[in-house]
Amino acid sequence: MKNLATYAQNTWCPGCGNFSILNSIKAVLNMLEAEGFPLEKVVIVSGIGCHAKIVDYINVNSFYSIHGRVVPVAEAIKLANPELKVIGFAGDGDAYGEGLEHLIFAAKRNIDITMIIHNNRVYGLTTGQYTPTSPLGFKGRSTPQGTKELPINPLELMLSSGATYLARGTSHGMDLLKNIFKEAVLHKGFSLVDVLQTCVTFYNMYEYYDKRVYELKGHDAGDFNQALNKIREWDYNIDAPIALGAFYKKDAPTFEERSLQPKGGPADRLLKIKDILAESV
Ligand SMILES: Cc1ncc(C[n+]2csc(CCOP(=O)(O)OP(=O)(O)O)c2C)c(N)n1
Ligand code: SF4
Ligand SMILES: [Mg+2]
Structure with missing residues (x-):
């Protein structure tokens, strides 16, 4: 396995759940390469937050963007060159707060x-401020008396918005993370993996999750209603079992298939990009 390390010194807190995400995605990139997909064709994108440093720690093409704007940057990269695999890493504040509309x-x-x-x-x-997925009553720097609002269920929102691959993992389960990351990256269409990543410093949930998580078995990920029911089982606030794994998988035409059909293929696209760059100087 290639280490894919960079010169950057890792500054995450010891025990942070981000390490599992980092090591799982590195393993998946290695698997992709072993299966013949060149890593030169992978681009990773991040926002701003602890999570965002991940692009500094993996030696593939990357774009360190700004808070809440991972999705439009990733979309633009994909549209400019549809041959690339584009993987965005975002925080819950980044993706479900500031960047939610994207x-x-x-x-x-x-x-x-x-x-x-x-x-x-x-x-x-x-x-330590609260985010859209913090539970009701969460006490943090900006809410010393506890939040007065319910959290959103991002997977339910994504399902109703049209996402075609949805899964959940935790940072205490790397085998599952590797499986769902790989499935998500190979999925044709918009895929999202919600990782219950523990922040040991400001919201340590290891024990809470360890007591409640279970892996989906016998679940039909092709069935929208089954997916919705499983996604609703735990809504980020109630004390219920927390399902992990792939909730929903659907084969559907992508935005690129519907809209981007360059007549001359990659060579033509390169010429067009050169023209645009020439016009802009
Ligand atoms: C436009 C903008 N708004 C706010 C900030 C300040 N800011 C930087 S990181 C951050 C929160 C990060 O939280 P999250 O996305 O959950 O990432 P985490 O640090 O938890 O990984 C905020 C509010 C910013 N950098 N840019
Ligand atoms: S503050 Fe939390 S999320 Fe950030 S590096 Fe430390 S443990 Fe991880
Ligand atoms: Mg966060």
């Missing part, structure tokens, strides 16, 4: 990108 429209379009959400249910980098 996520909904990417799902609606079924654009062929993968989003991996480091859902620690807190703003980690800015030291």
Whole structure:
């Protein structure tokens, strides 16, 4: 296995759930390469937050974007060169707060990108404010008396928006993470994996998750209603079992298939990009 390490020093807190995401995606990139997909054709994109540093730690093409804008950057890269595999990494604040509208429209379009959400249910980098997935009553830096609002269920929102691959994992289960990351990356269309990533410093949920998680078995991921029921079983606030695995998989035309059919293929596209660049100088 290629290490894919970079020169960057890792500054995540010891025990942070981001390490599992990092090691799982590295394993998946290695698997892709072993199966003949060149890593030169992979681009990873991140927002801003603790999660975002992941692009500094993996030696493939990357774009470190800004808070809430992972999705439009990933979409633009995919549209400019549909041969690339584009994988976005976003925080829950980043994806489900500031960048939520982008996520909904990417799902609606079924654009062929993968989003991996480091859902620690807190703003980690800015030291502990609540996010759209923090539970009711969450006490953090900006809510010392506890939040007064219910969390959203992002997978339910994504399902109703048109996403064609939806899964959930935790940072305490790397085998599952590797499987669902691989499925998501190979899926044709918009895929999203919500990772219950524990932030040991500002919201340590390891014990809570370990007691409640179970892997989906006998679940028909092709059935929208089954997916919806399983996604609703735990709504980020209630004390219920938490299903892990792929909830929904659907084969549907992608945005690129519907709209982008360059007549001359990659060579023609390169010429067009050169023209655009020449015009802009
Ligand atoms: C447009 C914009 N708004 C706010 C910020 C400040 N900011 C930086 S990171 C962050 C929160 C990050 O939380 P999350 O996306 O959940 O990532 P985590 O640190 O938990 O991985 C915020 C609010 C910013 N950098 N840019
Ligand atoms: S603050 Fe939380 S999310 Fe950020 S590196 Fe530390 S443990 Fe991880
Ligand atoms: Mg977060």
